[in-house]
Amino acid sequence: MKNPYEVLGVPPTASAAEIQKAYRKLAKKLHPDLNPGDTSAEDKFKEVAAAHDLLGDADKRKRFDAGEIDASGAERPPRQSYYRDYAGAEREHPYANASGFSDFMDGEDIFADLLRRSQRAEANRRGRDLHYRLEITFADSIAGASRRITLPDGGALDVTIPPGLVSGQTLRLKGKGAPGGGGAGDALIEVEVLPDPRFTREGDDIAIELPVSLSEAVLGGRVRVPTATGAVTMTVPKGSNSGTTLRLKGKGAPRRGGGFGDQFVRLKVVLPSSPDPELEAFVSGWVKGQAFNPREEA
Secondary structure, eight states: OOOHHHHHTOOTTOOHHHHHHHHHHHHHHHOGGGSTTOHHHHHHHHHHHHHHHHHTSHHHHHHHHTTSBOTTSOBOOSSOOOHHHHOOOOOOOTTSSGGGGGGGTTSOSHHHHHHHHHHHHHHTOOOOOEEEEEEEOHHHHHHOEEEEEEOTTSOEEEEEEOTTOOTTOEEEETTOSOOOTTOOOOEEEEEEEOOOTTEEEETTEEEEEEEEOHHHHHHOEEEEEOOTTOOEEEEEOTTOOTTOEEEETTOSOBOTTSSBOOEEEEEEEOOOSSOOHHHHHHHHTOHHHHHOOHHHHO
16 A cells, blocks of 8 residues: 555654644545546545544554554564465445544535535435345255245344245345345345256256166056155056156246146166076077167167
8 A cells, every 4th residue: 555644645744733634635625425436536535544544543653653554554564474364354444434524524615515415315325235145955946945044143034935946046035134224225145056966957847867677667667756846656658768758747847927847757777786697587588689679779
């Protein structure tokens, strides 16, 4: 940062009164409310306010002059150290808002009037919106749920998750943000849907791969199939192959216009993990099976 004496345009020997006078002159000239849209003036005003924050405090000025703190007010390290030893949250100088200008507001000039109006506007300003992130399961994103967010201050927010959400969508809780004179802001909850290894969402439809045994594939049968809202029973037709896709109507995600998408179940024929002598004997004696070439059928 720049030398605070140079920023205020005063010598290091300046008295407290001279520093205050120099600051008042520059503040009236550079205040953002008097220079709307002028980013250069705003940046200079911030430098001036930070310089006055340091030099206007007798103890800080003494420590700066002694080399104990730098122009930003941060401690100067007495030894070689790491950044984390001295880094901290950015300090807000006391002139970051109208409350720091109370000593300017007693006058009758245009600057004092401007500050008074700015303070009234600040008092009636709506509170800030607060942003949070909420992780939910895939099942919750389809069926909806109620979840609670624990806040850093120990409070909590109860969040109702509507059915059909996708990652990146934001829920707004009106009046649950920071307080303000014009009413509290809102809480904005960005939702992240955690992946489920069983399901893949494709628009309003859901896809799943379902392992079936050789017996179920050849003979058909009734099997249990997971869905986002709970397992259901489905019929596997006789002679099903790996890749055969079956549809569970209405077991997908909610559609915006009403109704639900479907769940598509892709079958995967899986043999036993350990050798089965009985199965091997059957296949060895199965003449038609040995004559069948699925690569020619493809």
